[in-house]
Amino acid sequence: MxxxxxxxxxxxxxxxxxxxxxxxxxxxxxxxxxxxxxxxxxxxxxxxxxxxxxxxxxxxxxxxxxxxxILYAPVGKVDSTLSPKSTSLPNYRKNVYTKEIIDYVLDLYTKENKKIQEISDEYNIPKNTIHNWIKKYIT
The missing domain is CATH 1.10.260 (434 Repressor (Amino-terminal Domain))
Structure with missing residues (x-):
């Protein structure tokens, strides 16, 4: 969405x-x-x-x-002067993929015939992660 x-x-x-x-x-x-x-x-x-x-x-x-x-936010530039611990707020990893997101990405790959590189570029998901999902859920 x-x-x-x-x-x-x-x-x-x-x-x-x-x-x-x-x-x-x-x-x-x-x-x-x-x-x-x-x-x-x-x-x-x-x-x-x-x-x-x-x-x-x-x-x-x-x-x-x-x-x-996770799907649509642009990847920001990493400021090397800031460490992940430089905030008093809870620190959550962005790369927490739900089952719905995994299914969505796998549908792009299988049903819409998108290439792994295209999905990786568009949604900033590492290619290795997508490959692992394919191995785990498709093959």
Whole structure:
């Protein structure tokens, strides 16, 4: 997904679980039905609200953004003066590939006949990693 419309994804999950709007309003406490419908229409949602939606709907909506970053974020220049420990924030590796991302990349390779080099260039995934996935999941 290159474009993320989080409101429509939340609405889809609510419909899948068949959750009544009154339960949602009760869960959020301060929102009216109009506020909930506005969130469905919104392409972005505040993180505290997204966390509540994730808990209510038992789905990690943040992972959608994480996968987007892994697939579409440009590789930045490495500043040799900064070490990974130079922040007080948690340090997460970018190269944490979920099963969905692996499947997506393997579909590009098998169904769309993209070359490993093309996939590597487009999504900044090491060629060796793609080769390992092919060995593990295809052959």
């Amino acid at each position: 290159k474009e993320i419309h989080i409101g429509s994804l939340i609405k889809k999950r609510v419909e899948e679980l068949n959750i009544d709007i009154k339960r949602i309003i009760s869960f959020f406490k301060i929102y009216s039905e109009k506020d909930i419908l506005n969130q469905y229409a919104s392409s972005s949602i505040q993180t505290d609200d997204l966390l509540k939606w994730s808990k209510l709907l038992e789905y990690d909506f943040f992972r959608i953004y994480t996968q987007h970053i």
